[in-house]
Amino acid sequence: MTLRLAEHNKDDRERRLAEIRQSLGSRSIVLIGLMGAGKTAVGRRLANWLDLPFIDADSEIEAAAAQSIKEIFAEHGEAYFREGERKVIARLLDGGPQVLATGGGAYMNPRTRAAIKARGISIWLKADLRVLLKRVGRRDHRPLLAVGDPEAVMKKLMAERGPIYAGADITVESRDVPHDVIVGAVADALAAELGCEAASGGSAKETPQRRKKVQ
Ligand code: S3P
Numbered sequence: 001m002t003l004r005l006a007e008h009n010k011d012d013r014e015r016r017l018a019e020i021r022q023s024l025g026s027r028s029i030v031l032i033g034l035m036g037a038g039k040t041a042v043g044r045r046l047a048n049w050l051d052l053p054f055i056d057a058d059s060e061i062e063a064a065a066a067q068s069i070k071e072i073f074a075e076h077g078e079a080y081f082r083e084g085e086r087k088v089i090a091r092l093l094d095g096g097p098q099v100l101a102t103g104g105g106a107y108m109n110p111r112t113r114a115a116i117k118a119r120g121i122s123i124w125l126k127a128d129l130r131v132l133l134k135r136v137g138r139r140d141h142r143p144l145l146a147v148g149d150p151e152a153v154m155k156k157l158m159a160e161r162g163p164i165y166a167g168a169d170i171t172v173e174s175r176d177v178p179h180d181v182i183v184g185a186v187a188d189a190l191a192a193e194l195g196c197e198a199a200s201g202g203s204a205k206e207t208p209q210r211r212k213k214v215q
Helices: 010-024 039-050 057-065 069-076 078-095 110-119 129-136 150-165 179-193
Strands: 028-032 054-056 098-101 120-126 170-173
Touching: 010 039, 010 179, 028 039, 028 078, 028 110, 039 054, 039 098, 039 179, 054 057, 057 069, 057 078, 057 098, 069 078, 078 098, 078 110, 110 120, 120 179, 129 150, 170 179
Parallel strands: 028 098, 028 120, 054 098, 120 170
Antiparallel strands: none
């Protein structure tokens, strides 16, 4: 996709980012997608560009439980983790505007999806299997990938979750390129989604990621 933000001069870019921020009101920008999609890395940079707080839901869950996710899974099981995840995200969504990165399974919960719809703009960072496996291979803190073959697990999750993730307001391909390139694509898609016409050089309507106009 085109990277209009990268092409703009600094003033245009700042104006455009300010327009996104303003149109956002108190809503959160919520990043969803599989493990390794780049939600935290992209989210952190996007927050920096937009001068908004960045919140990582997994870290907040760990802080609330005073345990790592790995420990929560091991001691209490996945169902307990999921309920905690739902509650923490519901609370965090009251704190917008912000950029909120969620764990890969969070959006699968219908109540969490409804809460995000009500108080946020969802962005699916969609990555292919090769990219995801390359990224998750670097660390071993993810309980779902600790048992069995990571490739098989990831394929299964892609098949199960892909159709649900596809309901996000915005979809951006998370490719194996520098994170700032993806952040630029996300900002372009956000400008289009939010109807920042002037700031997008009048071409917001042409952005393929545009799904529906925010009311
Ligand atoms: C999970 C993804 C993880 C974390 C937990 C479960 C999942 O977050 O929430 O290990 O179900 O996909 P990341 O997507 O940030 O790795």
